[in-house]
Amino acid sequence: MKHESYDQTKWLCDKCQRELELAKVKVRYMEGNFEVDLMKCPTCNQVFIDEALALGKMKEVEEGLEDK
Amino acid sequence: MNLDKLLETGDRCIHKEPPTCTAQCPVHLEIIDFLSEIEKGNFQNAYKLMEKKMPFHHIIGRICDHPCEAPCERSEAGGSIRISELEKAVLEYGVYKPKKIWPLPKNKGKVAIIGGGLSGLTTAVDLDKKGYIVTIFEKTNQLGGRLWDFVGNSLTEAILQQELKAVTDKKMIIHFEETVDKSKLTELLTEYDAVYLGTANWEAPVEVNPVTFQVSDSALFVGGQLLNKTDSVIFSASSGRRAAISIERYLSKVSLTDSRDREGVFETPLQFDISSKEPLPPIEKSAGIYSQEEAIEEAKRCVKCQCRKCIEGCVHMRQFEMSPDAYIRQINHNERIILGTHYANKMINSCAECGLCKEECFLEISMNDVIHETRESMVERGKMPVSAHDFALKDMAFSNSSHFSLVRKQPSKEESKDLFYYPLISFSDYVKGLYKGTGKTEYLFYPGCQLPASYPDDIKSIYEYLVGHVKGDVGIYLGCCGAPADWAGQQGLMMENIEAIKKVWTEMERPTFILACSSCIRIFEKYLPEIKVESLWDIYVREGLPNKDHIKIPQTLSIHDACGTRENSDLHESVRKIVAKLGYGIEELEYSKEKTKCCGYGGLVYYANREQSNAFVNERIGESEHDLLVYCAMCKDLFVSGGKRTYHLLDLIYPKDDGESATRKMPTLSERHRNRSRVKQILLKEIWCEEPIEDVMEENLTLIIPDDVKKNIEDRYILIEDIQAVLKNAEAKNERFCNPDTGEYLARLRRDNVTFWVKYEKEAESFLIKSVYSHRMEILEGMEIAEEQNETRKL
């Protein structure tokens, strides 16, 4: 579930005023644990998820797990 | 879940049962498929179906005495389908060269066939194909027997010759001019592993098993005219084929009798009602054989007899292309699966649980019950997808929280005494009702959760009406009956809810509940039979409508009955009486009263599968030219959203002056919450003169939401309170992203099991919302990847 979108590079972490970096992030749903490359703030670890990812790939994986 | 019982229900469904024509055809030609292929002009595919089922199809297809035709259902509506004529046409237009079949090695045992007529040849060819060494004894000098008598226009000598030659070309031994008598037969029985007797006449009577055609338990089998006692060619061929099956079973030493009840002619359990079809006479041939066009037209007259009663009424089954028997097989599979994907989940959560299927089925098969039980089982096993019903269950929790929930007795005489002094007010029925108050709650008005959400301003008026009109004190009880939990299969939650309602009922000394919502009515009937209920609509009929000037524009309306009221015919009558009294005409829909359809909300399909819900809405609103009249808040909501002018009964009883009530958009999901809170506030303040406790639903941030975003918010089941919470958190803790180029912010907050994201811009004191979305997956921010690495998978 690697995801890069065209506009996320412009986003900064507002708290830390830092640029986002691609990093391995743990995500969890039901019994599934995954490791995903996502953009996040290197200081406070806040992870950036855009609309296309949330409603696309993430939703698909959620539904897949729910039907397991 | 009892899966054996489930499968039994599936077996009872006659959807898959053959039509009478196929059942009465001794070789069971698949006539519906056969005719469908002709209808499409696919003569070759039709030919393949003949080849598959009919022995010597080039011969029989031309001379069959067609026992399938007389019982054809079409005979009651214009005349039987000319199946045999169509077979002739297919032999004319659909023949193709068969693929060469490589003969099996002949090593399976020796069989003697006595008589080279149709039945003997059928047995011989069938066994030869399966690898038996076959020897034919024919008393004349040619094969075919009485088939020669049929030579004429249809079956030409050339065709017959060619078919018989195909037999002699096989590697069977054929003894011509060899008569077999009783003593020869005894000899053959010792020499061969099995013997088939297919002569028309025999010197002594034989005792034959009617199922296996075996003579006692010997190696002798009988078929043809001797067995059938008729000269029907198709019965001859069929008996030859069935004898071959027996001989094979006999020589393989397996049961001769197992599952043979549907060989030959049988009575199909299918019951087909053709009365609704328009009579159509058979297509006449313009020549000896149907032309292709004529054949196509004739095939079109077939009504494809099959039970589809419930499917015709149910857009859910049609959407998933399911018949109950197939549906049940899928449920069975879904229930048994341990590892792997449960593909049927979505389908199971797309049924409206409306109950029309049972109503339509003469066997009373209820997919509603089957599906409901399945949902309960899924919940029990932890296999119910959370996202399907999460929103609805949270909505139910909201309604049963202090935001809405309320129980009050009728204001006492003592508390109300101020009212009695104002001469004007004291003339009102309401005040008179209060004056008669006894302190004993005879009735409890329970408007449910959706009606107050849709009609917040009418609840007080209805309450006052009730106090003024029914005999005895009327209390109020606000809450949710639990319908969402029931639909979601959440038995535990449902039972909790029922116990809570029972507790109030007992504490109030068992009053009669006055219900206004069709879902509540259904839930009370199902779970609370001990509580006496009356519907608000029945009371209006009995006590008279509130005194108002009702009639706006007299017009004709079609009544859409709520599916939860299916069995409540008194209620249907009450609603019609009210509509008539208000001065409207009524035109009944085809599916109405006990045969009504679901609006698309039932079974929570609205949340679990919006596309399916829309299909329900669209089908239903397409069924009426007139404006619809409904008496369930959700029906109104969905039909209006679908673009149909729809009145709720309350629109007519308590008309508003704010424009057109038939097109008024119903409140959004967030507004529904707020409206419920408001109803509680209004009642407390204006009826019970209590100072309402500060409502936590207050919105403190000012939001500006463009229409397209509003629509997304609705479609994504997101509430304004969620947005407010995200923004408050973002503003307080700076937990958000910013985009220096556009000045936009993007913030997220996890609430319970969902993470909400809001993209916004700040405009002075308000927030311009650019987009809102959510996901259920949890992002473990700041968790070290290194630990738990072993259980972490790559997506």
Ligand code: SF4
């Ligand atoms: S109408 Fe068609 S399917 Fe029905 S009995 Fe006749 S041929 Fe068979």
Ligand code: SF4
């Ligand atoms: S309960 Fe209603 S929606 Fe469900 S299968 Fe039956 S008719 Fe269709």
Ligand code: SF4
């Ligand atoms: S009405 Fe439906 S459930 Fe009943 S037998 Fe026919 S196809 Fe089966």
Ligand SMILES: [Zn+2]
């Ligand atoms: Zn940061």
